[in-house]
Amino acid sequence: MFLNFADFMKENKTTIMIIMMILFFVGLVVLSFVYFFKSFKKKKRGEKIRHMTSIAIFATLSIIFYLTLKFSLPIFPSFLKINFSNLPILLGGFLLGPVEGMIIILIRTVAVIPFSGTFYVGELADLIISSAVLLISSIIYVKHKTRKGALVSLAFAALAWIVVGCVANYFILVPAYITLFFGGNVNVFVSMLEMIPGVNESNYNIRYVLFGALPFNALLSLGVSIITYLVYKRMSNLFHLFDKKIYKDELEDEETDEKKVA
Numbered sequence: 265m266f267l268n269f270a271d272f273m274k275e276n277k278t279t280i281m282i283i284m285m286i287l288f289f290v291g292l293v294v295l296s297f298v299y300f301f302k303s304f305k306k307k308k309r310g311e312k313i314r315h316m317t318s319i320a321i322f323a324t325l326s327i328i329f330y331l332t333l334k335f336s337l338p339i340f341p342s343f344l345k346i347n348f349s350n351l352p353i354l355l356g357g358f359l360l361g362p363v364e365g366m367i368i369i370l371i372r373t374v375a376v377i378p379f380s381g382t383f384y385v386g387e388l389a390d391l392i393i394s395s396a397v398l399l400i401s402s403i404i405y406v407k408h409k410t411r412k413g414a415l416v417s418l419a420f421a422a423l424a425w426i427v428v429g430c431v432a433n434y435f436i437l438v439p440a441y442i443t444l445f446f447g448g449n450v451n452v453f454v455s456m457l458e459m460i461p462g463v464n465e466s467n468y469n470i471r472y473v474l475f476g477a478l479p480f481n482a483l484l485s486l487g488v489s490i491i492t493y494l495v496y497k498r499m500s501n502l503f504h505l506f507d508k509k510i511y512k513d514e515l516e517d518e519e520t521d522e523k524k525v526a
Contacts, residue, residue, distance in 0.1 A: 286388075289391060289392075289395065292366065292395065296363050296366040296367060296370075299363050315360060315364065318356065318359065318360055318364075318503070319356070319360065319364055319367055319368055319371075321352075322352040322353065322355060322356035322360075322368050323352075323356075323367075323368045323371040323372055323375075325351075325352035326349045326350075326351075326352040326353055326368060326369075326371075326372040327349070327371075327372050327375045327376060329347060329348045329349040329351065329352065330347055330349035330372060330376050330390075331376060331379060333347060333348055333349075334346060334347035338459070339459065339479075340459070340476055340479075340480050341456050341457055341459070341460075341472070341476055342456065343382065343386075343441075343456065344476065344477075344480050345386075346483075346484060348487075348488060348491070349372060349390070349394075350390075350393075350394050350397060350398075350488050351488050351491055351492060352368070353365055353368050353369055353372070353394055353397075353398055354397070354398065354401055354402075354418075354421065354488065354489075354492045355492060355495070355496060355499055356368045357398045357401055357402030357405070358401070358402060358405050358414070358417075358492075358496055358500075359499065359500060359503050361402060361406060362398060362399050362402040362403055362406070365398040365399075365402050366395065366398065366399075369391065369394045369395060369398060372394075373387055373390070373391050382441065382445060383441075383444040383445050384444075385437055385440050385441045385444060385445065388436075388437065388440070389429075389432060389433070389437050392428060392432045392436075393425055393428055393429050393432070393481070396424045396425070396428040397421045397424055397425045397428075397485070398421075400417070400420050400421050400424045401417040401418060401420065401421035402417070404416060404417035404420060405417040411497075414493060414496060415493060418489040418492060418493055419489070421485070421489060422482075422485040422486060422489045425481050425484070425485035426478060426481045426482050426485060429477055429478075429480075429481035430473050430477055430478050430481070433472070433473050433477040434469055434470070434473045438453075438469050438472060438473075439469075441453065450465050450468065451465065453468065454468045457471070457472055457476065460472065460475045460476060461475070463475075
């Protein structure tokens with residue numbers, strides 16, 4: 265019986281790992297929503313407007329970047345696309361917090377799934393990486409809201425992006441991509457890695473990770489982190505101006521209500 269179970273696990277490890285990852289992120293999303301709505305009820309009307317508006321803006325930008333601003337580089341396999349959809353997510357995490365950032369990721373993921381061209385493997389990859397990057401960067405920044413804190417959080421975010429990207433590709437994404445997109449035909453996948461030296465049917469996974477996923481994620485994470493650091497302060501200033509405007513309007517509404525009561 266144990267041998268049969270071991271054989272089943274071996275034959276279906278890709279499917280099982282995908283299901284486990286999906287369950288993990290579903291749990292993460294549920295916890296994020298529960299925490300968000302509990303804290304949302306305690307906020308004033310102005311704060312609620314600010315948060316909902318900000319989430320909608322950052323989620324929309326992330327969706328637009330994901331669907332339009334993407335391109336390939338000849339030094340990487342063609343299915344690896346440079347896109348900057350994590351830029352609004354990082355900014356949202358900095359300005360709003362990790363929970364709101366997770367909601368932005370969820371909205372983006374749900375919105376782009378109908379346009380998937382990789383049997384949802386690409387979306388799963390982006391979900392895994394985006395969540396790790398967001399949580400690490402925003403949690404660090406929440407405790408150290410300074411320029412140095414932003415720099416440190418982005419450095420750790422870039423490191424997480426690279427490490428999580430490599431691990432996820434090796435154990436989950438590449439096997440899933442081959443199984444779902446190519447029907448288990450390894451040769452088709454290997455033929456797409458011709459720019460990687462010495463790649464073959466026996467070493468394609470490790471060579472793809474070392475010469476494809478690792479440098480690709482390093483380049484993309486560095487670019488997104490630099491842009492985030494350069495534009496965050498301006499976004500923060502706009503955010504606080506918007507916050508003051510809402511707060512002023514709220515005070516005026518309260519004064520009007522008090523006059524009516526009087």
